[in-house]
Amino acid sequence: MSDETLLEVQDLKVHFGGKKLFKKAMVVHAVDGVSFTVPKGKTLGIVGESGSGKTTTALAVLRLVPITAGKVQLDDLEISALEGDELRHSRKRFQMIFQDPYSSLDPRQRVGEIVREPLDLMDIGEEKDRDQMVRDLFVQVGLRPELTKLFPHQFSGGQRQRVGLARALSTKPDLIVCDEPVSALDVAVQAQILNLMRKLQEDLGLTYLFISHDLGVVQHLCDHVAVMYLGQIVEQADRISLFKNPQHPYTKALLSAVPKARARDGSEERVRLKGDPPSPVNLPQGCRFAGRCPVAIDKCHSVPPELKDRGDGHMASCHLLDE
Amino acid sequence: MTSLLTIKDLVVDFKTRAGNARVLNQISLELKSGEILGIVGESGCGKSMTALSVMGLVPSPPGKVSEGSILLEEEDLLQASNARMRQVRGGIISMIFQEPMTSLNPVFRVGDQIAECVLLHEDISKTDAWERAVEMLTKVGIPEPALRAKAYPHELSGGMRQRVMIAMALSCHPRVLIADEPTTALDVTVQAQIFDLLKDLQRETGTAIIMITHDMGAIAELADRVAVMYAGHIIESGLTKDILENPHHPYTRGLIACVPHLETDPTEVRPYLSEIKGVVPSLTELGKGCAFADRCPYKTPVCEERRPDIEPISEGHAVACHNVEYVVAV
Numbered sequence: 158m159s160d161e162t163l164l165e166v167q168d169l170k171v172h173f174g175g176k177k178l179f180k181k182a183m184v185v186h187a188v189d190g191v192s193f194t195v196p197k198g199k200t201l202g203i204v205g206e207s208g209s210g211k212t213t214t215a216l217a218v219l220r221l222v223p224i225t226a227g228k229v230q231l232d233d234l235e236i237s238a239l240e241g242d243e244l245r246h247s248r249k250r251f252q253m254i255f256q257d258p259y260s261s262l263d264p265r266q267r268v269g270e271i272v273r274e275p276l277d278l279m280d281i282g283e284e285k286d287r288d289q290m291v292r293d294l295f296v297q298v299g300l301r302p303e304l305t306k307l308f309p310h311q312f313s314g315g316q317r318q319r320v321g322l323a324r325a326l327s328t329k330p331d332l333i334v335c336d337e338p339v340s341a342l343d344v345a346v347q348a349q350i351l352n353l354m355r356k357l358q359e360d361l362g363l364t365y366l367f368i369s370h371d372l373g374v375v376q377h378l379c380d381h382v383a384v385m386y387l388g389q390i391v392e393q394a395d396r397i398s399l400f401k402n403p404q405h406p407y408t409k410a411l412l413s414a415v416p417k418a419r420a421r422d423g424s425e426e427r428v429r430l431k432g433d434p435p436s437p438v439n440l441p442q443g444c445r446f447a448g449r450c451p452v453a454i455d456k457c458h459s460v461p462p463e464l465k466d467r468g469d470g471h472m473a474s475c476h477l478l479d480e
Numbered sequence: 481m482t483s484l485l486t487i488k489d490l491v492v493d494f495k496t497r498a499g500n501a502r503v504l505n506q507i508s509l510e511l512k513s514g515e516i517l518g519i520v521g522e523s524g525c526g527k528s529m530t531a532l533s534v535m536g537l538v539p540s541p542p543g544k545v546s547e548g549s550i551l552l553e554e555e556d557l558l559q560a561s562n563a564r565m566r567q568v569r570g571g572i573i574s575m576i577f578q579e580p581m582t583s584l585n586p587v588f589r590v591g592d593q594i595a596e597c598v599l600l601h602e603d604i605s606k607t608d609a610w611e612r613a614v615e616m617l618t619k620v621g622i623p624e625p626a627l628r629a630k631a632y633p634h635e636l637s638g639g640m641r642q643r644v645m646i647a648m649a650l651s652c653h654p655r656v657l658i659a660d661e662p663t664t665a666l667d668v669t670v671q672a673q674i675f676d677l678l679k680d681l682q683r684e685t686g687t688a689i690i691m692i693t694h695d696m697g698a699i700a701e702l703a704d705r706v707a708v709m710y711a712g713h714i715i716e717s718g719l720t721k722d723i724l725e726n727p728h729h730p731y732t733r734g735l736i737a738c739v740p741h742l743e744t745d746p747t748e749v750r751p752y753l754s755e756i757k758g759v760v761p762s763l764t765e766l767g768k769g770c771a772f773a774d775r776c777p778y779k780t781p782v783c784e785e786r787r788p789d790i791e792p793i794s795e796g797h798a799v800a801c802h803n804v805e806y807v808v809a810v
Contacts, residue, residue, distance in 0.1 A: 206667040206668070206669060206670075207638075207667055313759055315759070343522040343523055343694065343760075344522065344694060344735060344738055344739050345522060345734065345735065345738055345755070345756040346759075347738070347739075348738035348739070348740075348753040348754070348755050348756070349755050351740070351753055352752045352753055352755060355752065356752075370667065370668065372668070372742050373739065373740040373741050373742040374740050376740065376742055376743065376746055377740030377750060377753065378740075396746060397746055397748065400742070400743065400744070400746050401744070401745055401746065410669060411668060411669060412742070412744075413672075414668040414669045414671065414672035415668055415697065415742050416671075416672075416675070416695070416697030416698055416700055416701040417697060417700060417701075417741070417742070427672075429672060429673065429676065430669045430672075430673075431673075432623075433637045433639060433640070433670070
C-alpha cells in the first residue's frame with residue numbers, strides 16, 4: 158500500500174469476561190489478534206457473520222470497549238494509549254454512524270440540536286455561527302435546512318440516517334466508522350445513502366471503516382476488504398482481488414451463499430457450509446474454521462494457520478494455500 | 481395446474497388518525513398447487529398485510545377487509561367462521577414469521593411447541609405428537625433431533641430456531657406455506673441453508689409456498705413467479721425470469737437497478753448506484769392517479785389523473801403502467 162496510511166491497527170485483542178468467584182473462568186475471545194491499515198481517503202470493509210467480531214473491532218477502534226491488547230494508531234494519534242479528557246477531546250477526529258437510525262437519535266431532541274451538540278461539546282467555531290454550521294451540514298447531507306426544528310419521529314429512516322451522518326460530520330473527523338449503516342433501510346433508500354456516502358468521501362476526503370454483512374454493498378463501496386471469522390481476519394485484499402480471486406475456503410463459501418439477483422442457470426458452483434460457527438468461549442485448537450470447512454485436512458484441526466501474503470498484498474490464512 | 485389459493489380484488493383499509501389508509505388496493509393473486517410465489521416490495525407496500533389477510537389475522541379494529549374474496553379452492557376464507565379458520569390456520573395454511581427469536585415461546589421446550597400444533601389439528605396421543613415433532617426436526621435437518629426437541633428456544637442458534645419454526649409450520653402437512661421474510665434476521669451462509677431446505681421440502685411434500693421478501697436475490701433463488709407490490713398495489717407480476725431479466729414497470733426497474741449486486745468479476749470503475757428519487761407516499765394521501773407517479777421518471781399527465789389497471793402484456797406477465805410501451809423502448 159503506497160498510499161498514506163491513516164489508521165493502523167496492530168494485533169488488536171478484545172476479550173470479555175474472566176475469572177469468576179466460584180465458577181470456571183469464561184473468556185469470550187471477541188477479537189483475537191487483528192491487524193489492518195486503512196489508507197487516507199479510502200474505505201476498508203470488514204465483512205463476516207454475526208459473532209465474527211466485526212462490530213467489536215469497530216468499537217475497539219473508537220475506544221468504546223476496553224482494549225485487551227494491541228495498538229490503534231490514527232495518523233499521529235495513538236488512540237489506544239489515550240485516557241480521560243485527552244481521549245474525549247480526541248473523539249472529534251474519529252466519529253461513528255450507527256446501524257439503527259431509529260434508536261440512535263434522542264427522540265426528545267430536535268434534530269438541529271442533535272447535530273449541534275458535538276459542536277458545543279468540542280467547542281468548535283464561534284457560538285453565534287453554530288446554527289449556521291448546522292444548516293450547512295444539513296444541506297451537505299441532502300436535507301432542507303428548515304428541517305432543523307423537527308423531531309426525529311417526523312423523519313423517515315433514510316432522513317434519520319442523513320441526520321446521523323450530519324452529526325458524525327459536524328466535528329470534521331478524519332475517520333468515520335460505519336457499523337452496518339444501511340442494513341436497516343429499504344433498498345431504494347439504501348442506494349441514496351450509499352451514493353451520499355461516496356459523494357461525501359470524494360468531496361471531503363473522508364476515510365471510512367465500513368462494517369457490513371452485505372457483500373454486494375461492500376463490493377460497491379470499499380477499496381479494501383477484510384473477512385473476519387471468529388475474531389480473526391482470515392483473508393484481506395483489495396476489492397478486485399478479493400472478489401475475483403477469493404483464496405480462503407470461508408470467503409469462497411460466503412461469496413457463493415449470496416443469492417444472485419438473476420435467474421439461475423444452474424452452472425454456478427456452490428459451496429454450502431454446514432452448521433454454525435463455534436462459540437468464541439471454547440475455541441478450537443487448530444484453524445477456527447476447520448469444523449465447517451469443506452476441504453479441511455488433518456493438520457487444520459491441530460495447527461492454527463498463519464495469515465500470509467499470497468501475492469500482491471492478498472493475505473489469507475489457510476494451510477492448503479501453503480502447499 | 482389448478483389454482484389452490486385465489487385472492488380476488490382484495491381491499492383492506494386501516495382507520496388512522498390521519499384518515500383512512502388503504503393498505504391493500506384491489507389485490508389479485510393466484511397460487512397454484514406446488515409452486516413458489518414471491519411477493520416483493522419495500523416496507524409498507526402491503527406484502528405482509530396480504531399474508532395476514534390470507535391467515536385471517538388482520539388486526540381489527542383498526543383494520544378491515546372491505547372488499548374482495550380469498551378462495552381456498554372453492555371456499556371463501558373471508559366468509560369462514562372462526563372455528564373453521566382455526567382449522568385452516570396451521571392445518572391447511574401455515575406461516576413462518578420473520579423473527580425466529582421472538583416467534584417461539586421462551587418458556588416451553590421446542591418439541592412441546594411443535595407437538596401442541598399437531599395436537600390441535602389431529603386426533604392423536606401426546607406421545608405420537610411428540611414423535612411427530614422429533615420426526616419434523618429430523619426433516620428440517622437438525623442434528624440429534626430427539627435431544628434438541630427437549631431444548632428451550634434460547635439454547636438454539638438463530639438458524640436452528642428458524643428450522644424449528646419451519647418444522648412447526650410443516651408439522652400438519654399444510655397445503656400452503658406463507659414465509660414472511662424467513663431469512664432476514666439470519667446470516668448469509670445460514671440463509672443459503674434455509675433456502676435449500678425450503679426448496680427440498682417443497683419438492684418432497686408439494687406444499688405451495690408464498691415467499692414474502694424485500695430481496696430480489698431471494699426471489700431469484702426460490703420463486704417460480706413474482707408479484708411486485710408498491711403502496712398497496714400489485715404493479716407487476718410474471719415469471720421470475722421475465723421480471724428479473726425484462727422488468728417493465730419503472731418501479732420494478734428501479735428496484736432491481738438500485739441494489740449493488742455482488743459481481744464475480746468486479747470492474748475498476750464503479751458508477752454511482754441508480755436511485756429511485758423521493759420516498760414512498762403516505763397511504764392516507766394517495767390521489768386518484770398512479771401511486772408511483774411522483775417518483776416516476778416517465779410521468780405523463782394521464783398518470784396523475786387515472787390509476788393504471790394491471791394488464792397482461794404477454795403470457796403470464798402483467799404490468800400496471802400507462803406508458804409501458806414507452807418505458808420499455810427507452
